[in-house]
Amino acid sequence: MSSNLNNDSLPTQLTKSEKEYLYSVIVSVIGEDTEIMLAKNRFNVETIRVVETILMTNKRCNSNIQELVVGLLGGMGHLAKGWLRKAIFQARKGTKKVTFKGQGCAVVTKSRWKTPILNSTI
Amino acid sequence: MRFIFTTLMFLTLSSQLFASTTLLFGGFYSLTIPEDLINEAKMISLPNSGLALRTSEDSKISAYVISPETENLSKNFLMTSYPEFMLGLKNDSSLSENDKEIIKAMRESYTYNYDLSSVEVFKGDTHTAFLLVNDQSSTFFITQKSADQLLILNFENFELNKAIEMIKGEYHVK
Numbered sequence: 001m002s003s004n005l006n007n008d009s010l011p012t013q014l015t016k017s018e019k020e021y022l023y024s025v026i027v028s029v030i031g032e033d034t035e036i037m038l039a040k041n042r043f044n045v046e047t048i049r050v051v052e053t054i055l056m057t058n059k060r061c062n063s064n065i066q067e068l069v070v071g072l073l074g075g076m077g078h079l080a081k082g083w084l085r086k087a088i089f090q091a092r093k094g095t096k097k098v099t100f101k102g103q104g105c106a107v108v109t110k111s112r113w114k115t116p117i118l119n120s121t122i
Numbered sequence: 123m124r125f126i127f128t129t130l131m132f133l134t135l136s137s138q139l140f141a142s143t144t145l146l147f148g149g150f151y152s153l154t155i156p157e158d159l160i161n162e163a164k165m166i167s168l169p170n171s172g173l174a175l176r177t178s179e180d181s182k183i184s185a186y187v188i189s190p191e192t193e194n195l196s197k198n199f200l201m202t203s204y205p206e207f208m209l210g211l212k213n214d215s216s217l218s219e220n221d222k223e224i225i226k227a228m229r230e231s232y233t234y235n236y237d238l239s240s241v242e243v244f245k246g247d248t249h250t251a252f253l254l255v256n257d258q259s260s261t262f263f264i265t266q267k268s269a270d271q272l273l274i275l276n277f278e279n280f281e282l283n284k285a286i287e288m289i290k291g292e293y294h295v296k
Contacts, residue, residue, distance in 0.1 A: 035169060057230065107193075108193075108231065109227075111193055112228060112231045115169065115174075115274075118174065119276075121166065
């Protein structure tokens, strides 16, 4: 996982639907959270970077997360850094939305990552 | 007259040079932030009695506390030992299965961003600080004797030496 996707051509600002989609990914991993939901409008590319790290970290923790990652990847099939920004951009263009909800490791994942998610919004 | 003026100037400059703001976290911890980091900073509140700020130079400082209750650990879990178990510095065979699982999952979550084998430990009379570092960030786990809470402090895009000096000064560790 040493390579990086070139996302320079993608907009740096997230659209409202991209923010909604990113929140649905977060909910898939740590469940509904009021504080994160309220911060949704401030989601940005840094938030995507944090969520990508959560997904990559939890792939080992929970096999369901692996399924979620595969769903998000769609046709990309390559986990280079920056893949989630591209996946979210493509989702806006009509890729099938993932509605998977994984529960395992949710407690630890929420404790570990809620703060970095919120921290990314300032 | 000149002496009075010079003294007043010195006091004014001193108060500006050494001005600071102290932030409180949970029931045991605080962090004194120099005024130059607070000026024009953006702040948000975080869960677990936490706070995050982005300085005008795009550095980030965030802190929050954890306790056995927030982590779903056994009520009698000693938070002073949490970093040692989590960072693999202490054998976890004495822990319950539930506590072991939680600690293990937390350890794995840090493994992705940090090399846990290179943890640095600063000790003082009352506090101990455990430091993890990577290219972009540094995270301190700070314990206090007799406290059932632990402070997690994260610095991003922030000079490591400055962060270490801040922690050493605040918690009298070396």
